[in-house]
Amino acid sequence: MNRRPLLLLRYLLIGLATLFALAPVYWMLTISLKREVDHFAVPPQWFSFTPTFEHYRDAFLNRAFGQYLITSAIVAVSSTLCALAIGTLAAYALARFKMPGRLDRKLALWILSTRMFPPIVTAVPLFLMMRDLRLLNTRASLVILYTGFNLPFVVWMMRGFFMEVPRELEEAAMVDGDSRLGALRRVLLPLVAPGLAATAVFCLIISWNEFLFALVLTQTDAAMTLPVGIAGRVTQYEIKWGVMSAAGVVAMLPILLFAMAVQRYLVRGLSLGAVKG
Numbered sequence: 001m002n003r004r005p006l007l008l009l010r011y012l013l014i015g016l017a018t019l020f021a022l023a024p025v026y027w028m029l030t031i032s033l034k035r036e037v038d039h040f041a042v043p044p045q046w047f048s049f050t051p052t053f054e055h056y057r058d059a060f061l062n063r064a065f066g067q068y069l070i071t072s073a074i075v076a077v078s079s080t081l082c083a084l085a086i087g088t089l090a091a092y093a094l095a096r097f098k099m100p101g102r103l104d105r106k107l108a109l110w111i112l113s114t115r116m117f118p119p120i121v122t123a124v125p126l127f128l129m130m131r132d133l134r135l136l137n138t139r140a141s142l143v144i145l146y147t148g149f150n151l152p153f154v155v156w157m158m159r160g161f162f163m164e165v166p167r168e169l170e171e172a173a174m175v176d177g178d179s180r181l182g183a184l185r186r187v188l189l190p191l192v193a194p195g196l197a198a199t200a201v202f203c204l205i206i207s208w209n210e211f212l213f214a215l216v217l218t219q220t221d222a223a224m225t226l227p228v229g230i231a232g233r234v235t236q237y238e239i240k241w242g243v244m245s246a247a248g249v250v251a252m253l254p255i256l257l258f259a260m261a262v263q264r265y266l267v268r269g270l271s272l273g274a275v276k277g
Contacts, residue, residue: 025252032056032245039241055242056250064221065247068229073254075139075225076207079146083203084196086147087154092184094155095162108159115152123216130217137223145213150203157202161195162188197262208255226251 031039033051059065094108126145127136135141169191170183178186189196214225224232230247233240 028245028248031241032249034242036242055246058240059243059246060250063243064224065226065229065243065250067221068224068226068247069250071139071223072208072226072251075142075146076204078139078143079150079207080200080203082143082147083150083154084200087151087199088158088189088196090151091155091158092162092188095159096167108156111152112156115149119149119212123212126213127216135217137218137220139223141217142214142223142225145217146207146210149210150206153206154199154203157199158192158195161192165191201259201262204258205255208251 030046030049032055033053034045034049035052035054038045038049060069090111094104098104099107130136130141133141135144165188170180170187173183173187174180209227210225211227211231214228215231218224218228221229226247230244230251233244233247
C-alpha cells in the first residue's frame with residue numbers, strides 16, 4: 001500500500017515520456033493525411049479533419065519518392081549485411097586470439113575510436129576519393145561508406161557477445177572434427193543470434209537515416225536516398241509539408257517492421273555481452 005503512490009507516479013512519468021516521444025510522429029501522420037489548407041489551422045486540428053491520401057499519391061506516383069525508397073532499401077540492407085559479415089569475423093578474431101602486449105584490446109579500442117571523429121571532417125576526402133574512383137552518384141559508393149561506418153560498431157558489439165560464450169563449446173566441436181570456421185558457423189553464431197539481431201537493427205537504422213554523405217555523394221534521382229529526397233522538397237519557393245510527411249511516414253515503416261520481426265532477440269541481445277570489455 002505504501003508503494004502504490006510511487007508506482008502510480010512511475011507509470012505517470014512513463015506515460016508522459018511516451019506521449020512526448022510519440023507526439024511528433026502523430027503530428028507528422030496527421031499532416032500527411034490533411035489537406036494543405038488544414039496544415040496550420042488555428043487552433044490545430046488534432047483529430048477533427050477529413051483524411052486524404054493526395055500527398056501519398058503525389059509523393060509516390062507523381063514524384064520520385066518510390067525510387068528513393070528502393071535505393072535506401074538496397075543501400076541499407078547491403079551495407080548492413082556486408083558490415084555484419086566482415087565485422088563478425090573480425091570480432092571473433094579479437095575475442096578468441098590473444099596478441100602479445102595486449103594488442104588485441106588496444107586494437108579493439110582503436111577500431112572503436114574511429115567512430116569518435118565528427119563525420120563532417122571526412123566528407124571532403126571521401127568525396128575526392130569517390131570522384132577519382134568514378135563512384136559519384138552510384139549506390140556502390142554509399143554501400144562502401146556505410147559498411148565502413150558500421151564496421152567499428154559491429155566489431156565492438158560482436159566482440160562482447162563472443163566473449164560471453166565459453167571457449168569450451170567450440171573446442172568440443174573442433175575435437176569432434178569440425179574446423180574453426182565450422183565451429184563458428186554451427187556453434188557460436190546460433191548462440192549469439194540475439195546479438196546479431198540487435199547489431200543488425202542498429203546498423204540498419206544508421207544506414208537508413210544517414211543524410212550527410214548521401215547528400216554529398218549523390219545528386220541524381222537514381223542514386224539519391226530517401227532522407228535526401230525528403231529534404232529536397234524544401235525549396236526557396238515552397239515547402240511541401242504534406243508530401244514530406246507522407247514520405248516520412250513511409251520511411252518509418254521498414255525499420256519498425258524489421259524491429260518488430262526481431263524484437264524477441266533484441267532485448268536479450270542488448271544485454272548479452274554488452275557490459276563485458
